[in-house]
Amino acid sequence: MKFVIEQHRSRPSDDPIFALNAEARARKAEGAPVINATVGALLNDDGSLAVLPSVSEALRSVPPATAAAYAPIAGAPDFLRAVSNDVLGPHAESGACAATPGGSGALHLAISNFVEPGQTVLTSSFYWGPYKTLCDETDRQLTTFRMFNEARQFDVQSLAESLDRVLDSQGRALVILNSPCHNPTGYSLDASEWDRVANVVADCSKKGPITVLVDGAYALYGARELSHDRERILKMSAFAFVAFAWSASKSFTQYGSRVGAIVAFCPDETDRKRVSAAFSYSCRGTWSTCNTAGQTAITRALVEPDLKARVDSERAHLKELLDRRVAVWNEHASAAKLVYPRYDGGFFTTVLCDRAFDVAAALKQDHVFVVPQAGALRVALCSVAERDVPRLVAAIEKHLSRQ
Numbered sequence: 001m002k003f004v005i006e007q008h009r010s011r012p013s014d015d016p017i018f019a020l021n022a023e024a025r026a027r028k029a030e031g032a033p034v035i036n037a038t039v040g041a042l043l044n045d046d047g048s049l050a051v052l053p054s055v056s057e058a059l060r061s062v063p064p065a066t067a068a069a070y071a072p073i074a075g076a077p078d079f080l081r082a083v084s085n086d087v088l089g090p091h092a093e094s095g096a097c098a099a100t101p102g103g104s105g106a107l108h109l110a111i112s113n114f115v116e117p118g119q120t121v122l123t124s125s126f127y128w129g130p131y132k133t134l135c136d137e138t139d140r141q142l143t144t145f146r147m148f149n150e151a152r153q154f155d156v157q158s159l160a161e162s163l164d165r166v167l168d169s170q171g172r173a174l175v176i177l178n179s180p181c182h183n184p185t186g187y188s189l190d191a192s193e194w195d196r197v198a199n200v201v202a203d204c205s206k207k208g209p210i211t212v213l214v215d216g217a218y219a220l221y222g223a224r225e226l227s228h229d230r231e232r233i234l235k236m237s238a239f240a241f242v243a244f245a246w247s248a249s250k251s252f253t254q255y256g257s258r259v260g261a262i263v264a265f266c267p268d269e270t271d272r273k274r275v276s277a278a279f280s281y282s283c284r285g286t287w288s289t290c291n292t293a294g295q296t297a298i299t300r301a302l303v304e305p306d307l308k309a310r311v312d313s314e315r316a317h318l319k320e321l322l323d324r325r326v327a328v329w330n331e332h333a334s335a336a337k338l339v340y341p342r343y344d345g346g347f348f349t350t351v352l353c354d355r356a357f358d359v360a361a362a363l364k365q366d367h368v369f370v371v372p373q374a375g376a377l378r379v380a381l382c383s384v385a386e387r388d389v390p391r392l393v394a395a396i397e398k399h400l401s402r403q
């Protein structure tokens, strides 16, 4: 097909996770007792999508003429204020922000504004696959540091070495860290790990400008919310540029509304204007503007006290649902001696193993679907009913022991 440029001709059309999910659903439709641990969305125990009713109501109540109108390119000012406040709390005035289509859009803005074309973005060795896609699409590369050391703790030493290397070779760096509830491992950095990351960033910053992008897609599902570590994370701004990818997809169960934002901590007004302008220009040149109805409804959910209280309480129930699955997983998986990193909340966990693709293929014989990647199986507990978790663990244990 000579019309498609050569580099794009053999691109896979479908995300592999979506393809696995489709296979699991087709099998289920035939009546098989499927456990589908591939879906990256929180499902109720009956398999339906968990939705916060108060957010749906807020969306329905957006006046048609408001919903139909274009939002400003960088996002509705009320929305940006509300999100900046949510992310930066008392430092909200220092936010350089733009509305984005989900957290994915925020990642795109970071990649295209904080490293040059052809340069390399740094993230952990386990990472959400679209990081690479986003880099490909913007003509950037992706490289990784080893995420876990032998004790299965966050490998700060490897981060230091890789960051050093990246700075030596290109003079600037963008580091993407996804916490809490890292996808795919479920790992959340604790306070001392954030402090050690900050020390590394301080050391390496002598070599060149570093941007740290905290991907907070699961900010409200961890044992500690991301906001608890805000001051700790912002301490890095003495040496580096700190930005957050914010998303309503999981926090407000609005995956399809495509509401997100990038919030960069930028206390200097001149810098803030420059960064905001760069974001806004990228928005115009990529997706133009974002969903107006989504921004309107999510703004209300963030700032109107009564609505916010309802949203928070409905979300707390969903978190309890997920936390119960996590507890059952930890009980059974540790008894089965599955090897997986610290997991105290969040949509996913990851079983570390050899031959993950073979194990995942074998698990399908027992109607269990998980997502394999090199050295690991991603298990989306967000989409598995609590009652199915023991069978899920037993199947993984059985097939691991056969490999």
Ligand SMILES: Cc1ncc(COP(=O)(O)O)c(C=O)c1O
Binding pocket: 040, 101, 102, 103, 104, 105, 128, 178, 182, 183, 215, 217, 247, 248, 249, 250, 255, 259, 260
């Ligand atoms: C780690 C991570 N970052 C960002 C996102 C972005 O999601 P969205 O663009 O739907 O907000 C996701 C979604 O699955 C994710 O898992």
